[in-house]
Amino acid sequence: MSLKVLMTAKTIAAPGLALLERGGCAVSFLKDGTDSELAQSLRSTPFDAVISRTLALSGNLIEAAPALRVISRHGVGYNNVDIDSATKHGIPVLIADGANGQSVAELAVGLALSVSRRITTQDASIRAQQWNRSAPGLQFAGKTAGIVAFGAIGRRVAEILQTIGMQIIAFDPHAGDRSTPGILWAETLDELLERSDLVSLHCPLTSETRNMIAAPQLARMKEGAILINTARGGLVDEGALAEAVRSGHLAGAGLDTFANEPLAADHPFMSVPQIVMTPHMGGSTDAALDGVAISAARNVLDVLIEGKVDRRLLVNPAVLKHRTVQTK
Incomplete structure (x- = not known):
């Protein structure tokens, strides 16, 4: 049988x-x-x-x-x-x-580049017959990227960003090996957030990590920083993130995962063009x-x-x- x-x-x-x-x-x-x-x-x-x-x-x-x-x-x-x-x-x-780690890592970096160079909003402007070359972007080389959870995907994202010229700082209380060359380590999440121009999340969703990035954590991030989440939507307080980007404190965010999927038509992210979104397809290659x-x-x-x-x-x-x- x-x-x-x-x-x-x-x-x-x-x-x-x-x-x-x-x-x-x-x-x-x-x-x-x-x-x-x-x-x-x-x-x-x-x-x-x-x-x-x-x-x-x-x-x-x-x-x-x-x-x-x-x-x-x-x-x-x-x-x-x-x-x-x-x-x-x-x-x-x-x-x-x-x-699927390589594909998820590539999408994380792609979202980061899209946000930093305003690719989606510039594309929309061109299609609306607007030609604006003056909108400034963020160059990653020389900046610091914070990797939250340094597993297989986080490590691959770090490798790609290092080739761009970014300094990498990692936070992972469960990491047993901290010997990776060129990686700095933060002892707390707050330390990583305060030092990073780009923050990329790669942790599982547990009772400990749910809403780990909420209003207090977003406030600790550098002004003009970018948040990327290709892990799990429940890691982020979505209302607080929308407000942090809308207010100008953050330059934007790139998200592949959300607390509830698909997003409702009235979700706060829908009205914030600086938040670049994909439909939970990091591993869809x-x-x-x-x-x-x-x-x-x-x-x-x-x-x-x-x-x-x-x-x-x-x-x-x-x-x-x-x-x-x-x-x-």
């Missing part, structure tokens, strides 16, 4: 699908990609695994899927999964191995989608066939107490 896998989206990149099918998995997809369709699918079919994209996997849904043996995230974030419920039921939750699909598929097969997990990618290590899986 085939192992049943549900992808909580309409498709998965071909290399990941091929890997699952070679492993004896029958893969199902959501036709409409809605919460109600996800709930109906989990309650009507005994899936062995779920590959999770953006839809929420609540405790109620996990409870309704007694055959579920693994939740594999199609990405590196996991705030859309009820981790406590998964752990309670002995279900390992695994993230992808950072295969051909290379990244292939890599993440392969990683997500491998996590599924490791659990369903080998009964093992990669400890580096395991979100809920407490699940190992259930002895349903072992570490590789």
Whole structure:
């Protein structure tokens, strides 16, 4: 009998699908990609695994899927999964191995350049038959970039910005290795904010990091600084950020993630042209989608066939107490 896998989206990149099918998995997809369709699918079919994209996997849904043996995230974030419920039921939750990191890093730098040189607003001006060459921009060379969370993506952003000529300062209380050449370290977030002309966020959304950038933190940033967030929308108090840019304290912001997606028509960002936005597509490149699909598929097969997990990618290590899986 085939192992049943549900992808909580309409498709998965071909290399990941091929890997699952070679492993004896029958893969199902959501036709409409809605919460109600996800709930109906989990309650009507005994899936062995779920590959999770953006839809929420609540405790109620996990409870309704007694055959579920693994939740594999199609990405590196996991705030859309009820981790406590998964752990309670002995279900390992695994993230992808950072295969989309390069693409996310490139978008972070692209957003920063777009804000600093006013690319989107200048493009709009030209299309409105206005030709204004006098609007000043910000040159990054010689300035300081603050990287909040110095994991794989943060490190890659730092490398790219160093080639531009920026000094890098990092803040990461969980970083065990501070030996990267040319990197200065801030002991507190406030220190990083006060010293940086550009701040780029790369941390997960947890109870500790939710709204970590709110009005007090924005006030500590340099006048004319830029904030970039390609990590998780809940890291930033969006109303406070809109006001900080609207007031002129910040030059602008570049955002790929938001607290609630998609944005409402009356969201405060909609009326602030200095905030450049993309629709949570940092990992949406051909290379990244292939890599993440392969990683997500491998996590599924490791659990369903080998009964093992990669400890580096395991979100809920407490699940190992259930002895349903072992570490590789």
